Amino acid sequence: MNGYKERHHKSHKSHKSSKHSHKDKDRHSSKHSSSSSKDKHRSSSKHSSSSSKDKDKHRSSKHHSSSSKHRHSSSSHKVKEERAEVKQEPVSPIKMKMDEDDIPLSARMVKTEKKRPCYAEDDDDEDDAPLSVRVDQAKKSPSSAKKRKMDDDDFMSSPKKKKTPLAKKVKSETKPTPTTPKKGKEKDPALQEDKWEWWKDEGLAEGCKWRYLQHMGPYFAPEYEPLPDHVRFYYDGKPVKLSPEAEEVAVFYGRMIDHDYTTQEVFNDNFLKDWRKVMNSKEKELLRDLRKCNFNEINDYFKLKSEERKAMSKEGKLEIKKQNEEIVKQYGFCVIDHHRQKIGNFRIEPPGLFRGRGDHPKRGMLKKRIMPEDVIINCSKDSPIPKPPPGHKWKEVRHDNTVTWLCSWTENIQGSIKYVMLNAASKLKGEKDFNKYETARKLYKCVDKIRAQYREDWKSKEMRIRQRAVAMYFIDKLALRAGNEKDEDTADTVGCCSIRVEHIKLHEKLDDKEYVVEFDFLGKDSIRYYNRVAVEKRVFKNLQIFMENKSPGDDLFDRLNTAILNKHLQSLMEGLTAKVFRTFNASRTLQEQLKLLTDEDDNVPGKMLSYNRANRAVAILCNHQRAVPKNFSQQMENLQGKIDAKRDAVKDAKRDYKASKADYKASRSITNQKNVEKKKKALDRAQEMLHKLEVQQTDKDENKEIALGTSKLNYLDPRISVAWCKKFDVPIEKIYNKTQREKFAWAIDMAEEDYEF
DNA sequence: TAAGAAACTTAGAATTCTTACC
DNA sequence: GGTAAGAATTCTAAGTTTCTTA
Known part of the structure; x- marks a missing residue:
């Protein structure tokens, strides 16, 4: 357990024990009538009746330490202060430039409803539904447009190559900044998926994830x-x-x-x-x-x-x-609607000891070896069924094209289902990603209204509405997660709806600010969320009311859960759920920060610094932390050593330079003059290198416990970044590596420099 | 209608590969 | 050429949301 990211076993214990204690109470009093789980009890006590206040009292427990006093490293303070800065203000709305018409075709592929499988057989008449492959292939070779049953050999050898290079016209690649393949690393076509510009195709029928799916099954440990x-x-x-x-x-x-x-x-x-x-x-x-x-x-x-x-x-x-x-x-590949696509995780998870994070009560348990008899295969009816390893058989083979997984099995620790699914660069994932950002953009259009509404609701006579409104404010302003109720046999972590009284402290005045809420809880992955936020008076007063007569272990929002919240959100905007706010606020923050920080006269490294800082603001907003890298202090020391040495070198260079000038003053020979120039150059070079090292040091230190990758990969509309690159002439390779460019190919193709989120 | 199951996204750690530096 | 640092990739746990069932 290194660094800032203490996963707080101690603090955790206090939570847990409180939970247990009131759970025990529950057991003694009400139980037995209903099935069992504490959660059941919890939520029923939470929302069912008007007497929930009383129930709350009963649920509450003697809380020894409310949450633990956390040990902060000095730099973690820094992170927090900074986070506070970024987080304080709700994102201010910027006028949307793009209107509906700008939304590309695939945007119309929005929300899909779960429907009965639409089997390939159903659409065997080629002419009606515009099967994407068919569109592609018809363009290229009419004869190949026929649906093709591939046999094993065909599948395993080389994929049907797309004939036209036209399809590869990704706009950004027209820029003269090609990624030259590394020497000795010739591309093996069998190790690549075919380029499929799915965003130019028409979507499938609602709920239908594919028409044809063929694969080899999973690879066993x-x-x-x-x-x-x-x-x-x-x-x-x-x-x-x-x-x-x-x-x-x-x-x-x-x-x-x-x-x-x-x-x-x-x-x-x-x-x-x-x-x-x-x-x-x-x-x-x-x-x-x-x-x-x-x-x-x-x-x-x-x-x-x-x-x-x-x-x-x-x-x-x-x-x-x-x-x-x-x-x-x-x-590693499957064929889906006649395109060869990479699979994300084709290997079955090997047996081992369960590495639950934080205070997971099941950590250390044996994760069993998965056998073919545990695995369900999902593929087309008309595809060759993958062969199980010799002497074995599959648990089941099904043909469900309303889902995206290829294989699944149930793991023995939590009893949850694991899936083999496609790689992030695949159509199936990309389309979903695209829709995610479109929903977030849609929120942008109505967020003012939604904000006005929840502010109004702070005054509601109904407690449940006030709670909902305050929770929405937190989710919007602080980018908190929804916070589902959790099983007893997992780590004790919370999100917005499940925050307990012990997780916040109210300060009428703190430092120079009024109405400050101090959050301190463990969120997803037992990552600590610590933040002090000045809130509006009405929110503050509401929180005081919500906390009245409650014990530390009681839910802050006892009349709210994620289902209630999401149902309400759905009524405000189609497709709106709590997590859309995170995407929305993250992407908005990036766009805003980029506008704020980018100087078009900067050179590329300067612009990159701005980009990374904008990215960092988002990571802080979303509380994306990482453990301090191993040997971090050693690395810092080494770097410091280098800096010290370089400082000495600069000193020496200065002295040499002065001396050379003195020499030149004494005798103005050509040699001496040249020497002066030489020494000057050496000095400049040394100074420049010193500066570089110092910047590196700052950067490293600032990034010590912040993870940038998660937001880049999951929260930031890639079109913002692509547009920024185009606008400021920064090669896309500077911000996205190869894998990321594959994942965001749709955005690289779509976004122009004037794209606005 | 609510609980539980299923499906899918998001997350940081661990591992592996690549690059930079001496 | 060897080593350390950094980047990329892999891995799988832990969330959220949606669907199904009782």
Whole structure:
């Protein structure tokens, strides 16, 4: 657990225990009538009756420490202050330039309703529905427009190549800033998806995700390889030969012993419990105390293996690479509506120990090996059904084209379903992404009205409406997540609707500000959200009312949950949900900050700095943090060392320069004059390098615990960035790497420099 | 209608690959 | 050429929303 991102096990405990305690109360009083879960109880007590206030009281618990006193590093303060700055003001509306007509064709592919599968057979008559592939292929070669059943060989070898280079006319590529392929890295077409400008096609019928889907099924984790005899496990100082089943699980743990997880009691307890389940009776009898287990040789063995891999010859490495590529070629792609598309995660998750984040009560449990018999395959009826590994069969094969997944299985830790789905650059994902940003833009058009409405609702006579209105204000102003209710057996984290009294503090006055709300809670992934925000008086007063007669463990918004909230939002704008506000505010912030920060006279690095700062403002708004990188302080020290050395060098250079000038003054020879010039140049160079290092240092420090990637990938309408690049002549490669350019190909093609979110 | 299941997006960590620097 | 730093990629947990079922 390094750095700022303490995942607060302690604070967490306080939450948890409070939860437990009131849950226990609940059990004693009301339970048994209904099924079981605390959540059930929770939500029913929350919204069902008019006496919910009383119920709240009853639900509340003796709260020892309300939330923990968190330990702040100085830089984390910095982050917070900065966040406060960025977050304070609600985004001011900017006039929209684009009107409905500017919205490209695919924008009309909006919301889809879940419908009965529309099987390929249903549309076998080629002429009616405009199947995208057909459009493409008809353009290129009428004969290939016929739906084609591909056999395995056909599928696995090379995809039907698109014939026309026309399709590749992505506007940004007309700029003279091509990404030159690296030497020795010739592109293997079998390792690429075909370019499919799906946004120029017409969409499928509502609810229909594909017409044809063919794939090879998932790639299973390699079988367990028993340890060589010389690698031993010890119990109580004596070597013990484990059964293969027990050994495999021991290896999961042994490989992790350097990790912080193995110092956690919950992790260790869960591990031991599950480990014992796979032991034979003799092992069960003997191995009872984890503290007496010695996994060191196992750990060393895998470290050594990793070293060996690193030290392998070039040829050896190449061989492995080839083998991997072969797997990707076979399993990494599917054919969907006659286009070859990359799959996102075609490998079945290997067995191991569950790495739940934060105070997850199930961390350390054994994640079981998934077998073909656990896997459901989803593909076209008329496609070759993927073959299960020899001697096995699939759990089920279905043909449901109202969903986008290729394979699914149920994992044993939480009982949730896992899916194999397409890569982010695929049509299926891209289209969804596009629609997401369109919905956010739609919100922009009516956000003023919505804001006016919720402000009005702060005065409502009805508590539920006031709560809803204040929650909306938080979601809008602070970009909080919706905050669903959670199961008991997960980490105790919250979002807007599930915030508890203990998570906020009210200050009539704090420093020089009035009506300050201090938030302190653990959000998604147990990342701490800490913020002090000056709010409007009415919000403040409402919060005081919401908190009256409640205990720290009670819900702040006891008359609200995400379903109620989203239902209301839906009534305000079609497609509006809580998370749209996050997308909307993030994209708006980027656009605003770019306008504010970009200087068109700057050089490219200068503009990039502006871009990154705008990106950073969004990351702060959305509270995207990361653990301080490993060796961060060491790296900073090294950098400081370099800077110090460079400073000395600058000093020396200055001295040399002065000396050369003195020499020249004494004797004005050509040599001396040249020497002066030379020394001047050296000085300039040294100064420039010093400056560069100093900027690097600032940058590194500022980015210490902020993650930029998440917002870039998920929240920022890529057309804003593309337009910015075009407007300010910054090559797109500067802001998006290859993968990102693939994901945002639609935006790169669509957006012109005057695009407005 | 509400709870639970299913489907899909968002998230940071871990791992691997590439580049920069000595 | 070796190493460290940084970037890219992979991995999968943890959310939100939507759909289904009782």
